[in-house]
Amino acid sequence: MNAIAxxxxxxxxxxxxxxxGVVGALLEVGSPVLAVGRDGPRMRALSEHFAEEPGLELMHSGCIFSDDDAAKLVKTIRARGRPLHAVFASLTSPLEPGRLLDKPADALRHKLEMDLIPHLAAARALLPLLSEYEGAAHYVLVGGPFAERGWAGYGHSSVTGAAMRMMAQVLHEEAQAMGVRVQLLSIDSPICTPSNAVNACAEWPTALSVGRSAVSLLSRGGKPRSIVSYSPDSASQPTQTLFSDFPTSHRDDATAA
Known part of the structure; x- marks a missing residue:
């Protein structure tokens, strides 16, 4: 582990x-970011949007579907020699409407394989890496709507989301022995985007608002909960950074001077 970086x-x-949104929120509070995603137009848009941010690094990676995929990602991260203090996982397939009774059982199996198994594979590989960090380490899952109260029109997403909540609670308990705090940020409504803004409800959060709420979990006091619901109160623009521009030793030297 590189002690300077x-x-x-x-x-x-x-x-x-x-x-x-999570990338933007992390950069707001001064945290260097390693953004992992598939190479394509959206990653290029991310790079262009934050082109002036020296704290952002991009890593192109294929989708995580298995333990092997996750292990390859961790191997690449380890080779960089730079520690991680937090992981934010937002892995999901496109939202598709449909009734459970109208689709074959394999449709639910496919949804679980796309939206739940990748999260478990990633956590199994990344939690041991996070546990090596000497400070407070966080693993934040971001869960979408339909999980707490099932929607008949989005049955497969509802079932998968409910399974995600249970997995987060189990990982929260299991990771305590590793010194890593695992939490799920539960989003109870769709995200307001440029493509749906015309029909969006006033209470729908933006991606940046969700990102700010997720990042706020890094600094919340009190007993941590495994599942935290999104709240507009936690999504306001930060008034101060959470991270220094200098490694601890350099910051101490500057203070002493």
Whole structure:
């Protein structure tokens, strides 16, 4: 582990809508970011949008579908020699409407393989890496709507989201022995985007608002909960940074001077 390099926050699914917002929120509070996503137009848009941000690094990676995929990603990250202080995971397939009774059982199996198994594979590989960080380490999952109260029109997403909540609670308990705080940020409404803004409800959060709420979990006091619901109160623009521009030893020297 490189003792000089500032630790980064890893954003899995950075090419997605929520991932974009998490990247922006992390940069706002001064955290270096390693944004991981598939090479394509959305990663290029991310790079262009934050072109003036020296704290952002991009890593192109294929989708995580298995333990082997996750292990390859961790091997690449380790080779960089730079520690991680947090992981934000926003991995999901496109939202598709449909009733459970109208689709074959294999449709639910496919949804679980696309939206749940990748999260477990990523956590199994990345939690041991995070546990090596000497400070407070965080693993934040971002969950979408339909999970707490099932929607008949989005049955497969509802079932998968409910399974995600249970997995987060189990990982929260299991990771305590590793010194890593695992939490799920639960988003109870769709995200407002440029493409749906005309029909969006006033209470729908933006991707940046969700990102700010997720990043706020890094600095919240009190007993941590495994599942935290999104709140507009936690999504306001930060008034101060959470991370210094200098490694600890350099900051101490500057203070002494």
């Amino acid at each position: 500032r630790p980064q926050a890893l954003v899995l699914g950075a090419s997605g809508t929520v991932g974009f």
